[in-house]
Amino acid sequence: MQINTNPKSTSQYIPALYLVATPIGNLGDITYRAVEILKQCDLVLAEDTRVTAKLFSQFGIKQKIIRADEEVALNAAKAALTAIEDGKIVVLVSDAGTPSISDPGQRVADFIIENGHEVFAIPGASSVLTALVASGFDIKQFSFMGFAPNKSGARQKFFTEFKQLKTAIAFFETGPRLLECLKDLKMVLGNRKIAVTRELTKLYEEKRRGNIQNLIEYYNEAGAPRGEIVIIIARDESEQSFEQKDIESMIKERLENMPLKALSKEVAEITGQKSRDIYEMALKLK
Structure with a gap:
């Protein structure tokens, strides 16, 4: 034809x-x-x-x-x-x-x-392009990741895919899940610079910029926002390290629902730690 x-x-x-x-x-x-x-x-x-x-x-x-x-x-x-x-x-x-x-x-x-x-x-x-432009971040290159998963464990694994990206990152989230999403984001990527944008081009358009911890504190106080949300993560080339308490928190979240071997592999992928070290930590916590 x-x-x-x-x-x-x-x-x-x-x-x-x-x-x-x-x-x-x-x-x-x-x-x-x-x-x-x-x-x-x-x-x-x-x-x-x-x-x-x-x-x-x-x-x-x-x-x-x-x-x-x-x-x-x-x-x-x-x-x-x-x-x-x-x-x-x-x-x-x-x-x-x-x-x-x-x-x-x-x-x-x-x-x-x-x-x-x-x-x-x-x-x-386009809400994605509008949010990227309004973020004020370096967006010469960017990656769009769609909607974040609903559950914490799946979100952490989802965010692990971002770790190797050397671009700005955009993804969608909903108001009721925003605070827990930010906590998972900080746990996996560290305290990166981000912009949370909502209700773009509407009467109550809002853009909040800062590091992830700043915005966790803000939404913990203000409560869940309404409307559709696009989150922009600023480009970051620094090496990410995890605190012991963050690794333990990841392990505890998975202990009830995952075998130790699978748990160790997943947390090792997120943190960059050795799988056997995670396995030993999980045994102690269990």
């Missing part, structure tokens, strides 16, 4: 899937091109149809919307494929920001490409 990879202009679109960025808060951040294609397309796939319907009402958009969240992503992808093969223009939007970044839009895009059709991105707002 011959695929046209260049739509002729911003006002003429070929049958394909278009990933359209929507505002992350301030509705003024929507682009002219986004509104244009949303008004011209034949079908819209949305992560949450209710959220998208509110956006459409603000801009007089009346196109048909179908649900495309994680549970029904494959069905939505099949509906999109059928529409494209019938010569129609299909748009996919997330609840906010650029689709396919930590949302089911990626599955839809993959499906369309695998079936021989093109996917185009209509750029616009």
Whole structure:
């Protein structure tokens, strides 16, 4: 199949899937091109149809919307494929920001490409890029890690992957988990410089910068914040060392649920200590 990879202009679109960025808060951040294609397309796939319907009402958009969240992503992808093969223009939007970044839009895009059709991105707002730019850190290079895991042990293992990175790091977190997340982050990476950003571009936008301990103390006093959170960790090339109490804390968290051998290997990977030394510490603590 011959695929046209260049739509002729911003006002003429070929049958394909278009990933359209929507505002992350301030509705003024929507682009002219986004509104244009949303008004011209034949079908819209949305992560949450209710959220998208509110956006459409603000801009007089009346196109048909179908649900495309994680549970029904494959069905939505099949509906999109059928529409494209019938010569129609299909748009996919997330609840906010650029689709396919930590949302089911990626599955839809993959499906369309695998079936021989093109996917185009209509750029616009992104909470990750907004947080990185607003952090004030060196972001010539950065790594995006998605959502942190829910549980402490899994989070610590997740953060271990950051240790070798020599870039700024961005990831998502929720308000109720933020304080425990920061504690795990400090335990694994040390007292790094970070920025906690929330409600970006909205009325109550907040950015708090400092080292991790500063922000642990702040949120311990202030309580869990509301809204979506993007955390930026500043680039750091210093060697990380762990205090004895931190290593013991990691071991204690795992003693009830993990065999000693597996526990020793995991904590050794996080801390850089020898596995046999961790094993001996675990025996004593047990």
